[in-house]
Amino acid sequence: MLFLAVFCGFLAEYQLEHKIEKDRERKYIHTFIEDLKTDTANIHRVLLFRKQKSERMDSLMLFLSSGQTKGHENDLYFFGRTLIRTARFISNDRTITQLKNSGSLRLIRNEQAADSMMSYQQLVETIYMNQEDDRIERRASDPYLSKIFNPYVFDKMVNLVGVDRPTDNPPLRSYDPATHQDLAFYVHQLKGSNFILQSRLVQLEQKAINLINLLRKEYRIKD
Numbered sequence: 001m002l003f004l005a006v007f008c009g010f011l012a013e014y015q016l017e018h019k020i021e022k023d024r025e026r027k028y029i030h031t032f033i034e035d036l037k038t039d040t041a042n043i044h045r046v047l048l049f050r051k052q053k054s055e056r057m058d059s060l061m062l063f064l065s066s067g068q069t070k071g072h073e074n075d076l077y078f079f080g081r082t083l084i085r086t087a088r089f090i091s092n093d094r095t096i097t098q099l100k101n102s103g104s105l106r107l108i109r110n111e112q113a114a115d116s117m118m119s120y121q122q123l124v125e126t127i128y129m130n131q132e133d134d135r136i137e138r139r140a141s142d143p144y145l146s147k148i149f150n151p152y153v154f155d156k157m158v159n160l161v162g163v164d165r166p167t168d169n170p171p172l173r174s175y176d177p178a179t180h181q182d183l184a185f186y187v188h189q190l191k192g193s194n195f196i197l198q199s200r201l202v203q204l205e206q207k208a209i210n211l212i213n214l215l216r217k218e219y220r221i222k223d
Contacts, residue, residue, distance in 0.1 A: 025107045029219050031095045032117065036208045038092040043205045049087035050198045056082050057191050064184045067177060073169040080149050081163050083187065084138045088131055089201060091124045110218050120207050127200050134193040141186035148174050148183060 060079035063072055096117065099105045108114040153170045157163050174180075215221065 024104070025109065026219060026221075028095055028099060028104065028107060029113070029215050030221065033212055033215055033221065035092040035095050036120075036212050040205055040208050042089055042092075043201050043208070046087045046089045047198065047201050047205075050194055050201070053082070053085075054191070054194050054198070057187055057194065061184060061187050061191070064180045064187070067180075069172065069175055069180070071169065073172055074166050076172065077149060077153055077157065077170065078163065078165045080145055080183075081154050081157050083141065083190065084145065085163065086131075086134065086138065089127060089204075091121075093121075093124070096121055113215055113218055116207075116211050116214055120204070120211055123200065123204050123207060127197065127204060130193065130197050130200060134190065134197065137186060137189045137193055141183060141190070144179065144183040144186065146173075147179050148172055 056079050059075065060083065063069060063076055063079070069076060099108070105114065108117065150170060150173055153166055157166060
């Protein structure tokens with residue numbers, strides 16, 4: 001009888017612990033879904049910026065490659081100043097960070113869910129590396145921008161919400177084709193980085209949507 005009582009107590013304790021862990025798992029899944037919703041909103045914002053930046057870089061490259069600079073200084077100043085602006089994607093990683101730091105990844109017992117969550121996080125880390133490459137390339141273009149454009153004009157163009165075009169056609173510091181070609185090299189590099197970031201952000205957005213649907217289905221979570 002003593003053995004049976006001890007055994008029943010063990011079973012009760014095991015069931016209680018199992019229930020507690022299942023409740024914690026569902027809580028983590030709920031918060032992870034909320035994180036993904038935040039991410040999709042951020043991705044959408046950054047993609048809009050990246051699309052606009054792509055169009056502006058195309059315009060800047062066209063002016064530089066055609067040599068049509070005089071008479072278009074207004075446009076060149078605007079495209080030159082916006083070349084070094086950025087919008088970074090930062091993932092809402094509160095849940096995945098908690099899971100990693102607390103050693104609670106084991107609580108996600110659904111293998112497909114766990115694999116998909118980690119695959120999503122790996123793509124986030126890849127995008128962070130791509131954004132760092134973009135930052136390095138933007139900073140590398142600074143010396144050529146300073147040779148071509150008047151910094152006092154740049155200073156007047158910047159406001160609290162963005163960049164205004166100059167009100168007239170202020171002269172460039174340099175009309176030297178070789179210097180313009182040097183800048184064009186970095187515009188080319190940034191166009192490549194921008195394309196990669198756009199592509200991977202679109203991929204991440206789809207992963208987030210698919211993962212939300214998967215987690216809702218596997219854990220029977222309703223909106």
